[in-house]
Amino acid sequence: MNRAGVVLIFVVAFPTTLHTQTSAAALRTASAADLATSYRELRQITDHLPLVERGGTVHLPDRTITRDNLEQFKAELADELAVLETTITDRGYATVSGTYAAKAAAACKKIPSGWAHSIEAGTIRRIVISQEAFELQLVQEFTIEGQPGTFEIRGVIVDSTLAFDDMMNSDFGFVGQVVGGTITVRPQVDQILAAWPDWIKAPSRKDLSRCEVTLAPRTP
8 A cells, every 4th residue: 555645643732831931030939840740741742743743743732733833843842941941950859769669549549540540459569760860760660460560651850849640641640749758649630630631521539639649768
């Protein structure tokens, strides 16, 4: 079959926690959670730009990215990331690299999160976090039918607040707070419900609010 001329159509609707034109002064007074979430969202968008280069389309709340405006958008995105990176660096960030035992509240099995549900079910028991400046990598170690495996999630930390996405849904965000070395993670309830598509039943606000995952430091 001749595939010449086939155009890849890829549509992504990303939320944006901080408006793309937020000033550097406003960023300095933003909450740690908003800074971390915004940086994570911009990184999500960056990951999808190669699809636009192949003919796809990315839809943002305030604009659509195609081949025609891709280079201009890349330049604007690089500037926004640079401002965020400077702001986060100036704000500072805790060190959280290490090995953690993971436990989740019973309500986590009632929400559509592969990450939280797997921890509640005991499939994921241990998480290893590595850190380079304020960027994190969470490696989930799991066992399914006796077979071990790993799954990696990228995150970011500002002050003592970290943010990352569900391993199966990049629109399902989590925020964690570090206190005494233990990380308490909860879904971003308002953002999740605001971005939920109309044609799929949304999770219960009550269940989302009651889901809590605890990452406690442990020896490897």
